[in-house]
Amino acid sequence: MDKHLFLGDEAVAEAAINAGLSGVYAYPGTPSTEITEYIQNSVVAKERGIHSRWSANEKTAMEAALGMSYAGKRSLCCMKHVGLNVAADCFMNAAMSGINGGMIVVTADDPSMHSSQNEQDNRNFGNFAMVPMLEPSNQQEAYDMIYDGFELSEKLGYPILFRLTTRMAHSRAGVVTKAQQDMKEMHTPEDGRQRYILLPALARKRYQHLIAAQPGLLAASESSIYNKYFDAADKSLGIITTGIAFNYLSENYPEGFDHPVLKICQYPVPISKIQKMVDECDEILVLEEGYPVVEEQLKGLLSKGLKVHGRLDGTIQRDGELTPDAVGKALGKKIESFYQIPEIVEQRPPALCQGCGHRDMYEALNEVIADYPEAKVFGDIGCYTLGALPPFRAIDSCIDMGASITMAKGAADAGVYPAIAVIGDSTFTHSGMTGLLDCVNENSNVTIVISDNETTAMTGGQDSAGTGRLESICYGIGVAPEHVRVMIPLKKNYEEMKQIIREELEYKGVSVLIPRRECIQTLSRKKKQQAASKS
Amino acid sequence: MKTDIILCGVGGQGILSIAAVIGEAALKEGLYMKQAEVHGMSQRGGDVQSNLRLSDSPIASDLIPKGHADLIISLEPMESLRYLPYLNRDGWVVTNSQPFINIPHYPEMSQLEEALGKLSHKVVLDVESIAKEAGSLRAANIVMLGAASPFLGIEFDKIAEGVCSIFARKGEDVVNMNLKALKAGYDVAQSRR
Numbered sequence: 067m068d069k070h071l072f073l074g075d076e077a078v079a080e081a082a083i084n085a086g087l088s089g090v091y092a093y094p095g096t097p098s099t100e101i102t103e104y105i106q107n108s109v110v111a112k113e114r115g116i117h118s119r120w121s122a123n124e125k126t127a128m129e130a131a132l133g134m135s136y137a138g139k140r141s142l143c144c145m146k147h148v149g150l151n152v153a154a155d156c157f158m159n160a161a162m163s164g165i166n167g168g169m170i171v172v173t174a175d176d177p178s179m180h181s182s183q184n185e186q187d188n189r190n191f192g193n194f195a196m197v198p199m200l201e202p203s204n205q206q207e208a209y210d211m212i213y214d215g216f217e218l219s220e221k222l223g224y225p226i227l228f229r230l231t232t233r234m235a236h237s238r239a240g241v242v243t244k245a246q247q248d249m250k251e252m253h254t255p256e257d258g259r260q261r262y263i264l265l266p267a268l269a270r271k272r273y274q275h276l277i278a279a280q281p282g283l284l285a286a287s288e289s290s291i292y293n294k295y296f297d298a299a300d301k302s303l304g305i306i307t308t309g310i311a312f313n314y315l316s317e318n319y320p321e322g323f324d325h326p327v328l329k330i331c332q333y334p335v336p337i338s339k340i341q342k343m344v345d346e347c348d349e350i351l352v353l354e355e356g357y358p359v360v361e362e363q364l365k366g367l368l369s370k371g372l373k374v375h376g377r378l379d380g381t382i383q384r385d386g387e388l389t390p391d392a393v394g395k396a397l398g399k400k401i402e403s404f405y406q407i408p409e410i411v412e413q414r415p416p417a418l419c420q421g422c423g424h425r426d427m428y429e430a431l432n433e434v435i436a437d438y439p440e441a442k443v444f445g446d447i448g449c450y451t452l453g454a455l456p457p458f459r460a461i462d463s464c465i466d467m468g469a470s471i472t473m474a475k476g477a478a479d480a481g482v483y484p485a486i487a488v489i490g491d492s493t494f495t496h497s498g499m500t501g502l503l504d505c506v507n508e509n510s511n512v513t514i515v516i517s518d519n520e521t522t523a524m525t526g527g528q529d530s531a532g533t534g535r536l537e538s539i540c541y542g543i544g545v546a547p548e549h550v551r552v553m554i555p556l557k558k559n560y561e562e563m564k565q566i567i568r569e570e571l572e573y574k575g576v577s578v579l580i581p582r583r584e585c586i587q588t589l590s591r592k593k594k595q596q597a598a599s600k601s
Numbered sequence: 602m603k604t605d606i607i608l609c610g611v612g613g614q615g616i617l618s619i620a621a622v623i624g625e626a627a628l629k630e631g632l633y634m635k636q637a638e639v640h641g642m643s644q645r646g647g648d649v650q651s652n653l654r655l656s657d658s659p660i661a662s663d664l665i666p667k668g669h670a671d672l673i674i675s676l677e678p679m680e681s682l683r684y685l686p687y688l689n690r691d692g693w694v695v696t697n698s699q700p701f702i703n704i705p706h707y708p709e710m711s712q713l714e715e716a717l718g719k720l721s722h723k724v725v726l727d728v729e730s731i732a733k734e735a736g737s738l739r740a741a742n743i744v745m746l747g748a749a750s751p752f753l754g755i756e757f758d759k760i761a762e763g764v765c766s767i768f769a770r771k772g773e774d775v776v777n778m779n780l781k782a783l784k785a786g787y788d789v790a791q792s793r794r
Contacts, residue, residue: 071624071634096640180639237637237663238624316661390666402668405685408716410708412679416612416647417703452645456705526640 074234079104081212086247088139089117091127094525095146096181097235098174123496124149128156135169138253147175161195168216169225177387187356192227199333201229201309205239292331304347311353314393352376423583426555430563446470448490468497492522495532506544519585527588555581604754609650610676626763693722740782747786
């Protein structure tokens with residue numbers, strides 16, 4: 067079969083298409099975005115009519131994926147780790163209902179927070195929901211696991227949580243692909259009402275069913291080809307790896323392992339294989355990308371009689387992603403650098419692009435609120451979060467998608483004035499609209515800036531769900547039309563912008579300001595495409 | 602054969618386009634390859650790097666261990682210094698000499714020259730002016746690739762084939778201009794080895 071150079075994300079996407087996928091549902095989020103983009107650009111996906119349009123947020127995406135599975139077809143749902151917090155309501159209950167067509171939920175975790183607010187390890191969510199999990203150690207495994215994963219999901223009757231981490235999602239390697247499978251015919255479940263209506267009486271039965279399914283999930287893990295025991299002579303130490311930690315371990319043993327190694331890539335954890343290691347080794351080292359999930363299970367509360375090393379005892383640093391060096395250090399290997407970074411090398415943090423509309427929005431806003439020393443500006447998630455850095459230093463918070471509006475509301479309720487929210491257009495339709503309704507219902511004294519660049523910019527310029535309709539959405543939610551003010555964020559408009567901002571700060575109620583100018587990145591890409599199509 | 606490469610620069614300079622050509626050539630050679638990229642927030646004018654590993658045997662880690670890189674390819678002089686702890690004792694640094702200044706406390710050029718001067722294995726070149734001479738500023742990354750090509754462990758002709766296939770759909774003129782840029786970079790590197 068063909069060998070392709072794929073990002074981990076692309077391997078997932080290609081495998082899903084090859085496995086007879088009918089739809090991917092997702093909201094963009096680093097490092098998961100390229101999965102859906104790959105399917106959007108795939109010729110085969112286009113020919114087959116595979117659904118691939120972006121969803122408004124991760125929750126709507128997961129519900130749609132569950133609906134497609136309900137109808138008997140194979141569905142994929144992709145998000146970054148914090149996206150699963152948004153989709154958790156559906157995710158937890160999809161474990162109660164079970165699935166019909168195979169359903170895989172991809173969580174792309176971001177240890178070391180390259181592009182995130184936290185480094186939560188969503189294997190905890192998998193354990194919480196009591197569903198099977200897969201965590202590939204390389205791009206080929208990512209492909210193979212997804213290719214076979216839909217069938218596994220159908221066989222076990224539950225959605226599968228598929229965990230990638232940044233280095234897996236965004237690293238390229240050669241991948242051998244398999245034959246294209248047919249898509250599934252639509253068939254709704256015969257026992258649908260017994261499973262999908264989670265009224266208490268029925269839900270109790272479903273929970274018993276989920277509990278009863280656990281030995282089967284464990285058996286699948288025990289016999290999985292992805293959970294592999296490598297024997298070796300020196301039993302003073304046994305090493306357990308999960309996901310890509312196996313690669314970093316292998317890097318440190320180019321001549322082969324000298325201790326027994328258990329590579330875990332399918333969950334629940336294979337207990338009998340762990341038992342074998344504990345029985346024959348004096349001490350255990352656990353190497354995990356993320357939280358000490360397996361390590362905590364192994365130690366229990368009291369850790370009686372078992373010497374376990376890992377993140378909890380500081381053998382591996384508690385936070386941050388693994389590296390070959392961190393693993394080497396834990397194994398007592400010598401890490402040698404021959405050259406140091408010269409002192410003259412300065413930090414170079416990311417910044418808003420030159421010519422970006424967010425810059426003009428912050429410039430004008432900063433000038434106005436210089437006259438309001440008590441003002442607080444609640445920020446949100448997107449490029450404009452970079453307004454936190456010099457020269458702007460313009461925001462006071464950035465917590466989660468949509469929190470700008472509702473935190474401004476709560477702060478205004480507590481007496482903060484002016485309470486200002488700054489949110490992007492895509493984040494507004496993701497999770498800001500419901501918060502705006504809360505504000506309208508109480509006529510809270512907040513000024514909300516929807517900095518509209520008509521795209522989801524930070525993740526590379528994906529479509530934004532409310533483009534062209536932001537004013538009508540605000541009117542529909544109940545904001546007074548005279549307090550929905552649109553402006554074009556350009557230097558030449560500063561005086562007008564400042565005047566509008568001042569007026570709306572002085573208005574005691576809900577105002578929405580919409581500085582609107584297309585993202586210069588998407589604009590220049592469009593121009594290039596136009597030029598290319600002309601030539 | 603094993604070549605571990607750190608590609609670096611400032612977000613937006615296009616280090617990934619260099620990686621794409623090397624990847625194309627490596628795949629044709631039947632080599633194993635792993636390439637870890639950085640996407641997302643860090644691309645917005647911040648420092649960016651990519652770990653590219655080529656080998657004739659399977660590669661374990663996507664990341665290069667400290668002290669193991671054979672080559673640092675940098676589109677920006679200060680950025681070439683940031684990854685020095687990863688360079689092996691005999692490793693090479695191939696860097697653009699022209700700074701990209703988007704921070705307030707960028708070091709003096711004399712300080713950069715002094716720091717680069719201390720390295721025994723280096724090629725420092727003004728890729729923009731060489732690219733202009735070759736025909737277009739847009740070929741700057743290909744000049745860089747040309748300058749790095751003697752250190753990749755892949756024959757120059759295979760790299761040239763990679764360039765041809767990446768630019769093929771843009772027409773013969775673009776291909777030829779990029780081949781010229783590639784050769785110009787290569788010649789500079791050979792003259793300074």
